[in-house]
Amino acid sequence: MRTIVMTGASRGIGRIAAERILRRSPDVHLVVVARGSSGTALSTALRADGHEVSFVSADLGSLASVRTAAIEICDRLAAGDLPPLCGFVGNAGIQYTNAQTTGPEGFESTFTVNVLANHLFVRLLGDHCTVPGRIVITVSDTHFGDFRHNMGMVPGPAWQSPDVMARIGAFRDPHTVAAGRTAYSTSKLAAIYLVHEYARRLPAGIDAIAYNPGFVPGTDLARDADPASRFAMRHILPIMTLTPLATSRRAAGRYLADVVLGDIAAPTGSYVDRSQVARSSEESYDRQREAEIWDAGECFLAAYAD
Template sequence: MKHAMHAMHTIVMTGASRGIGRVAAEQILRRSPDAHLLVVARGSSGAQLAADLATGGHAVSYVPADLGSLRSVRSAATEIRARLDSGELPPLRAFVGNAGVQHTNALTEGPDGFESTFTVNVLAHHLFVRLLQDRFTAPARIVITASDTHFGDLRHNLGMVPGPAWKSPDVLARTGAFPRPHTTAAGRTAYATSKLAAIYLVHEYARRLPTGIDAVAYNPGFVPGTGLARNADPLSRFAMRHVLPAMTLTPFATTRGAAGRHLADVVLGTTRAPTGSYVDRGSEARSSEMSYDPRREDELWDAVERFTRPSS
């Protein structure tokens, strides 16, 4: 993998503007001078982000997209394809789906009629993978940021986040999929479930994508202070800001810097991770027992293919 990264190549990344994504983007540019980093971000924030990351002479550009809208994602992916085809961008070697959203309810509907957590955390990245898959130059790598909330046990999240509650994808993709859908607990259940779905899809990519395109799920661990809880209730926000950062001194939590470095390691191939695997911070590991389920994976694949088809 590493030797092939020496020619100029493109890495497309979502969720690079803050938190671990921002650290990872800076690390990738510093450690891989041949990388052209293409950041996908909302409107004018993408231009600002690209300008900030480009200081020091790095090659950075951006494509605007609202990941909450499949139409917007489709047009961004189409623009990236056109730039690759015209030679404006060097060959595509990596896609990093790091963006994630968590709501304070399970009732937030996006413009496509799907629940917003599911749209951003599952459908948007799936659409990017599918629209870019024939533009990768092997060896290439797709990295999707997962979360150990998908275990749903005390050991992985101290019981702070409810675990996933799997249902038919046709239910999960819509608002109100979980009990008491107006509550923060339902919003967090939607988040944990979307991260389980992302792991299922990584297993499907490993089966279905052409040889030479690896797909890996990356778990940053529990990282306080990344802004993920910015929509949370005041008490949770207080805990996230003042109590939990102290926990980064314990083995339970990961600092933003370490999590960003680990993500860069996976993207750059420094961390060995075969296709379909799950990387827990710095090394390959097993994800939860329920995350290995070929029947659910196949059902989810069919559903997300249907949900992301262009509406004529």
């Protein structure tokens, strides 16, 4: 038996991926990290066919909550209550309608959920991960910043010092939807930078992969958006999955599971675009920024990662 820890498994591509992981690998004990009631319902549903599933409660918008969840998992691993850890899947993500929402620690919430929460899990769980192991972080092709990858719906990233990006007001007109979407694409660029750093810093045999599902309409990513946008994402834009411009939830979830299980071969540090290893944007290969976001993350999380 082996353990995989996963965030963002409650709905959308994460739920499909979780079901596929358990179906294809009955030796996996899946630990799902989610908020209270949704996590209880999820773990109960995933156990229905006799699978090994545990639930750990956490609010990914709170670093203190993430730390508590990660320490609980570490304690269970150390005590032998969970089989050896072989993977972490940071699939949870959020996109706000502004760039001025903050979490309890004062960091901008998009940055907290999409960057810092994953980094804290990796830092706290890393010492417990066995070889071979795999860390998979779900990113987004919005980080390219061009029409081909975002169809004009999401502004490209606007990189700044992490000390600035981690706080509210980092982007122009922070109260606007455009600023919220800029914060999202920028956070996904930061996540790719961190994957490159993990590839260099993690022990040999523990691989780090950035997974891009493409544009997946019909998910709850835009759950914080206005009613019209939510309606369009759930009921109108899914028609685009009939074209190469979008990925269905089922396909995106299947690809994610295959990346996690190693069925899609990808060397550490790779960017997997749906089912293929590909190059991310030229901007995403920048050793200075990669070191910069690592150092900032270590500073921001110093009080939580000990």
